[in-house]
Amino acid sequence: MRKVSLDSVRTGMTLAKSIFGSNGQVLLKAGVEIKPQYLTYLKQLGINQIYIQDSRMGDIEVNDIITDETRREAHSLVSDIMNDIQMGTSKSTSKKKGINLRDNDIVKAVSQIIEELLENKELTAQLQDLRTLNEYVFAHSVNCCVLATLVGVKMNLNNENLKLLSTGTLLHDIGMAAVPEAIINKSGNLTEEEYESIKRHPIYGYEMFKNTSIFDSRAGAIILQHHERFQGQGYPQGLKDQKIYYLAQIAGVVDVYDALTSVRPYRNAYQPHEAVEMLASWGQTNFNLEILKYFLTCIAAYPIGTHVLLSNKESGLVIANNSELTLRPVVRIIYVGEDLAPHPSPYDLDLSKHLNLTITKVLE
Numbered sequence: 001m002r003k004v005s006l007d008s009v010r011t012g013m014t015l016a017k018s019i020f021g022s023n024g025q026v027l028l029k030a031g032v033e034i035k036p037q038y039l040t041y042l043k044q045l046g047i048n049q050i051y052i053q054d055s056r057m058g059d060i061e062v063n064d065i066i067t068d069e070t071r072r073e074a075h076s077l078v079s080d081i082m083n084d085i086q087m088g089t090s091k092s093t094s095k096k097k098g099i100n101l102r103d104n105d106i107v108k109a110v111s112q113i114i115e116e117l118l119e120n121k122e123l124t125a126q127l128q129d130l131r132t133l134n135e136y137v138f139a140h141s142v143n144c145c146v147l148a149t150l151v152g153v154k155m156n157l158n159n160e161n162l163k164l165l166s167t168g169t170l171l172h173d174i175g176m177a178a179v180p181e182a183i184i185n186k187s188g189n190l191t192e193e194e195y196e197s198i199k200r201h202p203i204y205g206y207e208m209f210k211n212t213s214i215f216d217s218r219a220g221a222i223i224l225q226h227h228e229r230f231q232g233q234g235y236p237q238g239l240k241d242q243k244i245y246y247l248a249q250i251a252g253v254v255d256v257y258d259a260l261t262s263v264r265p266y267r268n269a270y271q272p273h274e275a276v277e278m279l280a281s282w283g284q285t286n287f288n289l290e291i292l293k294y295f296l297t298c299i300a301a302y303p304i305g306t307h308v309l310l311s312n313k314e315s316g317l318v319i320a321n322n323s324e325l326t327l328r329p330v331v332r333i334i335y336v337g338e339d340l341a342p343h344p345s346p347y348d349l350d351l352s353k354h355l356n357l358t359i360t361k362v363l364e
Contacts, residue, residue: 001051002305002317003128006043009050011036017044017051020072048263053125054305056334060319061185062304064127066071066116066146074109074145077102078170079138084209085177098337103214110166113149114159121153124323126303128261137176137184140258145170147254150298151291152247165247167214168222172251175205175223187265199235202227205268207273221245226252248290252277253295256286271362273301276326301326302359309361310349313337319348327359328352338363 001016011034018030019042027045028038034052055222064071081102099297109155125147148169152162176184177203183194190198206224209215225248228234230241234252244252270278276299283289300321302308308331309315315338320330328351336343340363 001056001060002047002057002307003051003303006039006048006050009034009039009052011039014053015050016053018068019047019050019136020075036209046263049128050267051305054317056332057305057317057319060234060304062302063120063123065123065125065150066113070109070112070116070143071146074113074142074170075135075138077105077109078141078174082137082174084135084179085174088341090287098109105168106170106214110145110163110170113166113170114153114162117146117150117153121150122323124298124300124321124326125130125150125294128298128303130277136262136264137173140255140262141170141173143258144172144254147248147258147295147298151250151295152252154294154298155291159227161247164216164308165222165250167216167246168219169226169251169254171205171209171219172223172226173201173205174208175201178204178208181312185265189266199227200294202236218247222248222251222330224248224338226255228252230288231285235287246288246291249291250295253287257295257299272299272303272364273327273359276301297323299326300329302329302362307363308359309363310351311358311360314343314349315340315363316343316346316349322350323354325352328355 013034015028015030015032015034017029018026021027027201032038047322107159115338145166149162149166157165179197181189185195186194195282202224206220209223211221222245225239225244228237228239228244228248229252230244232238232240257275257279260270260278261272263269276296278286279292280296283292302318302321304318306318307315308318310331313336314333315335316331316333319332322328330348330350332346332348334346335341351359
C-alpha cells in the first residue's frame with residue numbers, strides 16, 4: 001500500500017485503507033475499486049490523500065502503531081466531549097458535567113492506547129490518519145496522544161507518567177471548543193483579536209479539565225503549556241526552558257508536527273520529511289533537543305510507499321525505515337529518471353549503507 005494525493009488517483013485503483021467519519025462510521029471501505037463519484041465525495045470532505053494498493057509492494061506489510069478500532073473509539077470520544085462542551089447535552093447544560101460524563105471513557109481510551117503502544121514500541125509511525133477538514137481538532141487530538149505516548153514509551157517513562165502524558169495530550173485541545181468555529185476555520189489571516197482568542201484555548205482547556213473527577217495538575221500542565229516554547233516565545237505564559245513541564249514539552253513537539261502534516265483551511269499539508277526537517281531546524285529555539293531526538297526516532301520521514309527520486313536519478317518506493325536514520329530509508333528502485341522509465345534491473349537499496357546517495361525529491 002502507498003499514500004497518494006487525490007489528484008493522482010485514477011478510477012480503477014483499489015483503496016488500501018478504510019476511511020472513517022468522526023463517529024467511527026466507514027465512509028469508504030478498504031478493498032473497494034475507486035469510482036469517479038468516490039473522488040468527488042472525498043474532495044467535498046476535504047480529504048486530499050488516500051492509501052491505494054500497489055502490486056509492486058505486495059510483499060510489504062504496513063501496520064499502524066495502534067489498531068483502527070482504538071483510534072476510531074478515541075476519535076469519537078474526543079468528538080463527543082467537544083460537542084458536549086459546545087452545545088451542552090440533554091443530561092446537563094453544564095460544561096463541567098459534559099466532560100465528567102465521560103471520565104471513565106477517557107481512562108479506558110488512555111489505557112488501551114498505552115497497552116497497544118507498549119506492544120508496538122519498536123514501530124515508527126508510517127501511516128497518517130486520513131481526516132476531513134471539519135474533523136481536524138478531533139483527529140489531531142488523538143494523533144498527538146498516540147505520538148506523544150509513543151515518545152514516552154521510547155523514553156522508558158513509567159506507567160504513571162505515560163498515563164499523565166496520554167491523558168493530557170488526548171485532551172490538550174478541548175479548549176478549542178470555546179473558540180468560535182469561524183476563527184478556527186478561517187482561511188485568511190487572523191486579526192489580532194482573533195489570534196488572542198486562539199491563544200486563550202490552553203487556559204480554557206485547563207479550566208475545563210480542572211472540573212473533572214480525573215483532574216491531575218501534571219496532566220493539566222500539558223493542556224496549559226503545550227504551546228510554550230523553549231526560549232519563551234510561546235503562550236499563554238511565555239515560560240522558558242525547564243519551567244515548561246517536561247511532559248508538556250513532549251506535547252509541544254507532537255502538536256507542531258501533526259499540525260504541519262495536516263491540511264488546514266489556510267494551507268496544504270507539509271510532507272512528513274518536510275515537517276521533520278522543519279522541526280530539526282527549529283531545535284533548541286523552540287524545543288528540548290533531547291525530546292526532539294526521541295520524537296524523530298518515532299516518525300518515518302519517508303513513510304512506506306513514498307515515491308522518492310535519488311541523487312543518481314533513479315527512483316522508487318520506500319519499503320522500510322531505519323529508526324536511527326529516519327532520512328535514509330530502504331528504497332525499491334523501479335524507475336530511471338524523472339520521466340519514470342522502467343529500470344532494467346529493479347533492486348532494493350538501503351540508503352543507510354550508501355551515504356553517497358541522497359533523496360532529492362518526493363514524486364507523485
